[in-house]
Amino acid sequence: xxxxxxxxxxxxxxxxxxxxxxxxxxxxxxxxxxxxxxxxxxxxxxxxxxxxxxxxxxxxxxxxxxxxxxxxxxxxxxxxxxxxxxxxxxxxxxxxxxxxxxxxxxxxxxxxxxxxxxxxxxxxxxxxxxxxxxxxxxxxxxxxxxxxxxxxxxxxxxxxxxxxxxxxxxxxxxxxxxxxxxxxxxxxxxxxxxxxxxxxxxxxxxxxxxxxxxxxxxxxxxxxxxxxxxxxxxxxxxxxxxxxxxxxxxxxxxxxxxxxxxxxxxxxxxxxxxxxxxxxxxxxxxxxxxxxxxxxxxxxxxxxxxxxxxxxxxxxxxxxxxxxxxxxxxxxxxxxxxx
Amino acid sequence: xxxxxxxxxxxxxxxxxxxxxxxxxxxxxxxxxxxxxxxxxxxxxxxxxxxxxxxxxxxxxxxxxxxxxxxxxxxxxxxxxxxxxxxxxxxxxxxxxxxxxxxxxxxxxxxxxxxxxxxxxxxxxxxxxxxxxxxxxxxxxxxxxxxxxxxxxxxxxxxxxxxxxxxxxxxxxxxxxxxxxxxxxxxxxxxxxxxxxxxxxxxxxxxxxxxxxxxxxxxxxxxxxxxxxxxxxxxxxxxxxxxxxxxxxxxxxxxxxxxxxxxxxxxxxxxxxxxxxxxxxxxxxxxxxxxxxxxxxxxxxxxxxxxxxxxxxxxxxxxxxxxxxxxxxxxxxxxxxxx
Numbered sequence: 001x002x003x004x005x006x007x008x009x010x011x012x013x014x015x016x017x018x019x020x021x022x023x024x025x026x027x028x029x030x031x032x033x034x035x036x037x038x039x040x041x042x043x044x045x046x047x048x049x050x051x052x053x054x055x056x057x058x059x060x061x062x063x064x065x066x067x068x069x070x071x072x073x074x075x076x077x078x079x080x081x082x083x084x085x086x087x088x089x090x091x092x093x094x095x096x097x098x099x100x101x102x103x104x105x106x107x108x109x110x111x112x113x114x115x116x117x118x119x120x121x122x123x124x125x126x127x128x129x130x131x132x133x134x135x136x137x138x139x140x141x142x143x144x145x146x147x148x149x150x151x152x153x154x155x156x157x158x159x160x161x162x163x164x165x166x167x168x169x170x171x172x173x174x175x176x177x178x179x180x181x182x183x184x185x186x187x188x189x190x191x192x193x194x195x196x197x198x199x200x201x202x203x204x205x206x207x208x209x210x211x212x213x214x215x216x217x218x219x220x221x222x223x224x225x226x227x228x229x230x231x232x233x234x235x236x237x238x239x240x241x242x243x244x245x246x247x248x249x250x251x252x253x254x255x256x257x258x259x260x261x262x263x264x265x266x267x268x269x270x271x272x273x274x275x276x277x278x279x280x281x282x283x284x285x286x287x288x289x290x291x292x293x294x295x296x297x298x299x300x301x302x303x304x305x306x307x308x309x310x311x312x313x314x315x316x317x318x319x320x321x322x323x324x325x326x327x328x329x330x331x332x333x334x335x336x337x338x339x
Numbered sequence: 340x341x342x343x344x345x346x347x348x349x350x351x352x353x354x355x356x357x358x359x360x361x362x363x364x365x366x367x368x369x370x371x372x373x374x375x376x377x378x379x380x381x382x383x384x385x386x387x388x389x390x391x392x393x394x395x396x397x398x399x400x401x402x403x404x405x406x407x408x409x410x411x412x413x414x415x416x417x418x419x420x421x422x423x424x425x426x427x428x429x430x431x432x433x434x435x436x437x438x439x440x441x442x443x444x445x446x447x448x449x450x451x452x453x454x455x456x457x458x459x460x461x462x463x464x465x466x467x468x469x470x471x472x473x474x475x476x477x478x479x480x481x482x483x484x485x486x487x488x489x490x491x492x493x494x495x496x497x498x499x500x501x502x503x504x505x506x507x508x509x510x511x512x513x514x515x516x517x518x519x520x521x522x523x524x525x526x527x528x529x530x531x532x533x534x535x536x537x538x539x540x541x542x543x544x545x546x547x548x549x550x551x552x553x554x555x556x557x558x559x560x561x562x563x564x565x566x567x568x569x570x571x572x573x574x575x576x577x578x579x580x581x582x583x584x585x586x587x588x589x590x591x592x593x594x595x596x597x598x599x600x601x602x603x604x605x606x607x608x609x610x611x612x613x614x615x616x617x618x619x620x621x622x623x624x625x626x627x628x629x630x631x632x633x634x635x636x637x638x639x640x641x642x643x644x645x646x647x648x649x650x651x652x653x654x655x656x657x658x659x660x661x662x663x664x665x666x667x668x669x670x671x672x673x674x675x676x677x678x
Contacts, residue, residue, distance in 0.1 A: 091654070319428075
């Protein structure tokens, strides 16, 4: 049963384990530095579908199907799936998983969705409300461009601060503690933070204050410092947001996280060689990086304690057109290696 | 700690209570038969805001603020808010609650959102992950028309099967068991059900099979029959969907729920006198009806056992335009009167 530590953090004494995870990605992500880490890289971002939205659903379905298969179970063994994505009404998710017959807990956290669904699934497994839960998410470059900015056909130029929404999906099967599997020892839900940023091409700057708030609260609640972690992993601030986060943590909280900070949006692409501006974003970005690279290194103990903080920009095309700023949120999950 | 009963149902032995609830509505809802039940009825659906989306956010904010105030607590006493709405990227919610400083668990269940957020909040209070959680939702006729069909300015005609999205918001403050307050004794998360309905003006028909699936699973898991409840309350199937649900329950499950069935979409309007076609819908509809009329009658014991089943149509404008059918989901919460 979860134990509250400080104002915001929840410790999970039962330490739910990630029994399996999977990550599937599109072409650009398959050409990036983590290509070897993913379960499958598609050559064509259409994934054989007639629209990019249907492609995203196919990607989501594939990630969940692979994770469940790798856990050695069937869909019937899954008590609940916590899932969401960036598209309006979360259709990347709902059409992706509609035939699975799993009780569906729909969640929305923008790019923080992987951390949000993982945290919620872990809490429900910890309290035994679920014996086995799946946490999953997806995003797609082309469906997100159409949703939040312009369709690809418009051929718009992007400023350097813009991030590229990753075509990617990730899923984790979370169940009772299992020796040697990575586990979730603590979670933290973030508050909405809005510093007045209005530029939908600079999401990193909008999200960095939310990430700083959640990280500072977690460190404070648990009385730990950055060096108590092998990695404080944000997903996804990109280049601009990551620099801002390090600065904010230093200035506002007097904490230097630079030695252990990493960002999924900077890991998934090679910013020197690939045309991805400030790096990756989209819930599938952290979904894929955490459920491949990170989980593998927790399993083989090259990493032992990773504080994964998913960051989400809670805007819509409508709110942006109505002149609103970008409220942001960041949720955290403490991932540790097995016993 | 939740106890699984059968395949899908979770019993909550700690019986979290609804310490307070509130419902605020727009003009048409304030002219309906439940006017006296609501906390506040606005004369003008713009709620003093410059857009209908901002109006929905204001409505959401008002419902949460009133519920927290009525509970005799402050925002700082709330550990988490589970909330969502119908708009793309849930902006009705995020802009409504952004200044409250409460850890935010974003959820998406279309019109099932009130049951979804209530069920999740109750589970987390039951396991003590949250000492106090708010569950809330909103919808707005004009923002939903623009989102899912046409903007009001288009002046489109509606067929008789169409439901009117209620301009309404509801919120509940859920905390440890308290004698005499209504409480949540069980919850059930539904699977996605898609019977191939494609008409966005006939959501009731799309959602009825999901409602039937969840109700049948709940009755089966708990080995109860409809007459064990004072009310099996759907939200919101409207006239067409309600008739279909009763027929489906009879034909597919051999269970007659007609004596105890009620639907929030049929309760919020007077279908004879108001121009609302097949009745109300939108997550604010059940959000407002449950958090006013129902809670009051549970508190004064005129109702003792209400199985509230929120139903959601998981479509988007894009999925509809791409020729997709409407996947639906239904989540249930067993509300009981106090000791």
